[in-house]
Amino acid sequence: MAFLDTSDRFSGKAKDFAKYRPTYPDEIIKFLRDRYGFSSKSICAEIGAGTGKFTKLLLKNKCRVFAVEPNAEMRAIAENSYKKLKSYTSVDATSVNTTLKEKSVDFVFCAQSLHWFSNAETAAEMRRILKPRGKVVIVWNKKDYKKSAFMTGIHKVFIEDSIDFLSVKIENIEDEKILADLFPQKFEKFSIPTKQILNREELLGRMLSTSYAPPKDHPKYDRFMAETNRLFMMHEKDGKVEFLYETVAYVLRV
Template sequence: MIIEDSTRRFSDRVADYVKYRPTYPREVVTFVHAECAVAPGAPVADIGAGTGISARLFLDAGHPVFAVEPNAAMRAAADAWLAGFPAYRSVAGTAEATTLDAASVDLVIAAQAFHWFDKAGARREFARILKPRGAIALFWNSRLLEGSAFLTGYEALLQRYCPDYARVAESYPDDAAMADWFGDGFEHRTVFPNAQWLDFDGLKGRLMSSSYAPKAGDPHHEPMLAALRELFDATARDGRVNFEYETRVYAGRPLRDRA
């Protein structure tokens, strides 16, 4: 099972997630084709697909995608957004029990949700559903913590007003943890720049799409938004701030006999 209650963490944040979460660079797909020998048009399983952001990336590139997502609200949002893609399949399942057939896909991807998975269970399930010589590509947007007055101030704001922030931030694996997860199957690591230019409403929505952001009624909520407004006014240029990320990509092959 995924880490306790993580499958429900975003149920009341779906609207903000759909509107304000960033996509991923198209270079991720190009990288998978070139470095992982995944053919254009090969079937893909997107695990923890959420509202469909990562699935859309591969659907746009011509891949059939099985979007596996346990959260009903997020899955419904993906279904509505991606209904126009005949190659889109919506699947109610988890990283550890996808319900997909054995040896049914050429590529397993997982994006922003990977840090919530039970790592050993997900590794076994990914190996089960992949065809021989199938590949795994794990990627997510990692917000830059410094480099501008806005980025430094935003990190300080989260540290001050979001009690759950440190625990969630620490759950993202580092390079060493990813190399250990893949083991001898680890083949590639790369990073692509990514960014959102946000006005204040966009910045507020981006913050509130995060599972650790205190919601209305929490004593931290209003002071947090006041601090966000102050930070925006102090650092915006032409009415926007640059919300910068690194998109980190880890790719390799499954070890089918590893526990």
Template sequence: MSSSDRFLGRAEVYAAARPTYPAALREWLRGRNLLTAAADIGAGTGLFTQLLLEGGAQVSAVEPNADMRAQLAGRLSPAVQSGQLHVLAGSSEATGLADHAVDLVTAAQAAHWFDPERTVREFRRILTPGGLVLLVWNDWRGEHTPFNVAYGQTITRFYRDGDDPVHINRVPEDEIPLFMPGGHEKRTFENPLQLNRERLQALAGSISYLPHPTDPLHAPMTRALDDLFDAHQQQGQVTLHYRTHAFLGRV
């Protein structure tokens, strides 16, 4: 199964449930004068694309999954209509962009799916001289709050056979130099996510290595998440503590 096919049928819950990205990250980029012309690769439903747009960037959002592209274009239709945003079918290896088209290439929650060698070749082609690459991940693992630990223990019981989610959805810090052979810097931002019962269920439904609603394991997972929520909720909310890891560098 291709990386984009893993998210077939999950675009709506992905858009509704996944965490956004902290304003502090946007302001850091703005302070570096990086929010000019950007390509957001593997843009999904546009959660990071929106941050780039809010910072004033002219954005080309590149996404291979048609459902995700439709969600992105619908959510961000004012930017499409104004011409600030262009949505393209493409991948990290074949973006469809012109040579030297952008000053910044971004990929949020996506680069762990990319082939580094082919991706770097394409990024070099589309970047202007001196252009930069920004790779971003939201990650709740490693944050040892009671709810984070309990959430991890709960979903582990429902991993799909043959998947290794620690590998496929981790922050691949040891691989960053393959994407940024010219060197990089790292910044980390706090990004806690408050969830009601429905959003917790939707969050699990957006994850490619957990059961799809058509899977027989989806119903028992739903019950387990309900029990988890009831055990930890305060005033109808739980908090999953994420950190946003941002790597900025050169190809």
């Protein structure tokens, strides 16, 4: 599978992404500590680090992080947050050429990003930069469309009123299929239910932060916003709705 540059998918959306996307639970780190020897001494490469949502969790645990992100808007937000930390290094590079040294990291992380660059070149680059016995950790906050009527409605909005929702791998292809195309190795899965409690403004921002949300000048924009607002009005309690996820992590020895 040839490399396809998707780094511009979130251009113009970085601020919404940073403000309205969910964080990641501490339980992921506990799982990695208990099962795979993750520690404050671990050297980590995060590929597709974006605005630093998952980077924050790694830095909180005192480990060394090389945050690889090709999108300048997203990278700048993360740099502004973490540039004063000696354990953080921002890297302007891609998944197929991280510019990191061979056999230099203990863990490679991809949080909410692998589906954009799931190709043989990326897998080869991960193997190149990992130390012997190193691990690849793939993390996704998966929208749980079946857990509530509100989330089922959100799914309908994405299908009918977004731009190219049905072409996005993470939404339409099983995780196991995405991983199997890259790694023949078996993996261990960790999952935990998570959620965001959102008011109207936060919900609209969360929806617009997706790569497939129509921009303001798109013919679908008004309906996309109106349908989202209608769902909020139908399901809000005390001015809030619950946006539900299953946070999943896959650990691979490659």
